[in-house]
Amino acid sequence: MSSEKIIIGLEIHVQLTSLKTKLFCNCSSNYRDMPPNTNVCPICLGLPGSLPVVNKEAVKKALLVALALNMKISNRVSWARKHYFYPDLPKNYQITQYEGKGVASIAREGYLEYYVDGNLKKARIRRINLEEDPGKIIYHTGSMLTSKYSLIDYNRSGVALLEIVTEPDFSSPKEVIAFLQELRSVLEYLEVADFNLEGSMRVDVNISIEGGSRVEVKNIGSISEIEAAILYEVARQRSLREKGIKIEMETRHWDQERKATVGTRTKETEEDYRYFPDPNLPPVEIEMDYLEGIAKEMPELPNAKRERLIKEYGLSSYLSYVITSNKKLAEYFEEVMKYTKIDGEKAAALIVNDLVGWIGQERIKDIGKLVPPAEMANLLELLRKGDISIKIAKETIPELVSGRKTTEVLLSRGWLGRISGKELDEIVERVMRENEKAVEDALRNPKAIQFLIGKVMEVTNKKADPKETYELIVKKIGELQKRTWSN
């Protein structure tokens, strides 16, 4: 494999799914699961005579993102038209923002820090733009290539999109993915988008290998597809280069079915878009007071929260990272910690490994409803006081997820209370007496101790602490060995 540097830049399109209405009209921004062409009005269909009016909340959300991404914010919001003809674009121009020609992006020149394998990286953000989403084309044969016509649903047309353009600051798919995950959690913290919704984030990737032309791969629908698309495109460009074929600057399409990038053969170039200020949309000043008000509403962002959880709860940086990558999870953790004095790292481990393990990533948004923080705290508090063992705590969690209460589970299973010290010592003695064969095995092979631990757990109804039990058995086995030698 050759080793030329890979240069990657991103254009990320995020739907502002938290808005109630579309960017320029009354229609609902939640178009999903609606029959085709029912969430439409004269404006988002671009019917003759219709005019756009800007959604104030969309501007606010964009400004919030601009602040979070450390950007320079324009002193006014202005709009441009980008002209290209395509059946999903009702006016055959898109209302968007542009840098130049008397208009400007809402914000420019920012950055976002993110971690790759524990190392802090920084990606520069070139600009962010508000713009309207086009409609959606489906193909009656399932493929663009073989369909004799297209079928268009304009329900999505006009939904507010935030376009986030980065500088070409990435050199591997790994960095791209880590960046996108960080960006997603920032946007989720700001409550601008819900990425559980299909199609709410779409990415265009600009890829070049050192010394070659830039190829834009459009329309990648999920983070998981991005790696595949980048690897495919890099391999394609390298193989062209090895064959001595010049890599053309072009736009390619990611074909999710075939897992390949496909040339689109569009003739449109940047020059053809003929951007100009939208004559229907006079600029609106962004007042300093307004911006300050938004800055005050700015929630704590993932990075800040990460640092704080480490300081405040003594979390390891790993668990802090995992917990804060999801806003709901981080909030849940802090809510739980209000009701218990347990060591933060212990609580975090149980929440991340066990609780999230049982409910699944996609249900994290409902975590507080599935297991109320007070219930979880109750369990953790019993663990802290030594009333239950860690093993019981771990086994109680799935019961909590299925809707039961901590004390109810512990009482019905007879798990409440903990056997330790002299009481446990006696039980261990008895178990070893009753399982001579196992003790003999353990004398030869320390791994066989597991069997004895299991037996003790059975007898104590799991109320023994596995670690304490293990230590007791090891001690007693050791004594037995000494006795054997002295005989």
Add this chain to the structure above:
Amino acid sequence: MKKRGKVVSFIEDLKNGATDPYAYVERALEEASRKDPVLNIFITMKSEVPDKLVNGKLAGVPIAVKDNIVTKGLRTTCASRILENFVPQYSATIVKILEREGAVIIGKTNMDEFAMGALGTTSAFGPTLNPINTKLSPGGSSSGSAAAVASGVVDLALGSDTGGSIRLPAAWTGIFGLKPTYGAVSRFGLISYADSMDQIGPMSSNASDLAYLFSIISSFDPLDPTSSHNPWGNRIEEIASKEPDFDLLRKLKLKIPRELLNHPQAEEYVIEEFWRKISTLEKEGAQVEEISEPILLKVPQVYYVIAFSEASSNLARFDGVRYGSRIAELEDNDWDSYYMMNRSLFGWEVKRRIMLGAFILSKGYYEMYYSLALKARAVIKRKIESHLKDGSLIATPGSLISPLPINYDATDLSKLNAIDAPLMIANLGGFPALTVPTGSVSGTPTSMQFVGPSWSEDKLLSLAKVMEEMFT
């Protein structure tokens, strides 16, 4: 003898039970069916009196609406083959206002295709003829609306004015026309030609009804991003019903741009007639001052750069997919070839304006033409504002030339410049402008145009009432 508005009188009579509520509409429909075959006023005409009349400020009042204003359930063509069979499923805000007030839209009037033209001759439905002399153009682009009023079919019509399209036909057919301040009347549902200048306005046979209609249609519309609240309260409606205020003349200050009056294409009798009327006003107390602004002769060129550019963008949406006529076979074409064929349905004037606009906005020419025109627009607006800030109005003839023959070949750009220059000032600056008839010279109507600062319609309409009393 005081002149009363015909609509204003009808509404009064209606309140007093002194007239049959259907009489006005019936008469209009009858007149329309007689005049339309001769003059080609309407593209789509209603033939039946509505079953029920809505009570309101325009109850039972017939009105003609230009065919670039969308009307739910009533064909709206923009006089183009590309919208030949387009029946909108929503109505313009202004249409909703008219319907709410009980007005009866008796038809959609002929016009230049997509309002692009000065003679009414670019219509795909054939030209409208001037009621005064059918060999002549009535002026465009609101040619049908002007003819509907001038021929006596209606007393009220709606036109649109992007570069003089209400005022030129008003001048050439001898009626009243007002291009309002940009933002005074909702554009929602007006099919765009050049958004930054388009404005709907009233046309009428008399000054009172002109003011009355304007008082009803001027209101803030949340659906129009450039709509504004007007500052007049009830003032405009009062002007419609009040006696003319002759005191106005003693406070009137008129500024007359020398370059326009000296335009090489201006007709002598027009200029003479204009000065005669000016001196009459002067005798009544008006102050008159000549001003010099050479840039005014370049107003049309600035206008065209901006209008072509906006038009090329606004008219991109007509591709035959969602609405509009289609001539290409859907399954035989990819999207580009499909659009190229369907869009060849535009008439020539529209095609060339779209393509010129595409040229102006393309790389290398944007700065050279478009950006420069925007800067020139700023200069023109500022200069005019400085002339108007002492309360003056700018006065010009309604048209520097007589109505052109209907078969006129508009290749002589200097003649076009004479038509456009006085009128387009108001569109570039967003100013209100009024055209009032002042009588006629050997059968040809004469008129004056007044341009005021933004939101001075109250003053312009008061003046219209005074002028009407003095000159007609």
Add this chain to the structure above:
Amino acid sequence: MSTKERLVNEELIERLSWLSRIKLSVEERERLSKEIVMILGYIDDILSLDVGNEEITHLSEGRLREDSPIYEIEMGRELLGQAILEEGYVKGPKVFKG
């Protein structure tokens, strides 16, 4: 031959026709060539204007609306009365060439 006449060649006409997505007949191409020269000749009057730096793109103030349905307007598929519909979708041209 003027600068304008040299600028307005077959290639430019082709490009404008393409950018505007308007198919032109042979006669229309010739007519357009002539008329562009004429109209640009007219418009070029502004090139000598002495202007400042301020550009006017709009005549009124911008306005934002609340993120809620504050007005009533016709909605739904009825608005697409003139489209070709197939199971509720608008039938459009294919988006692949070849």
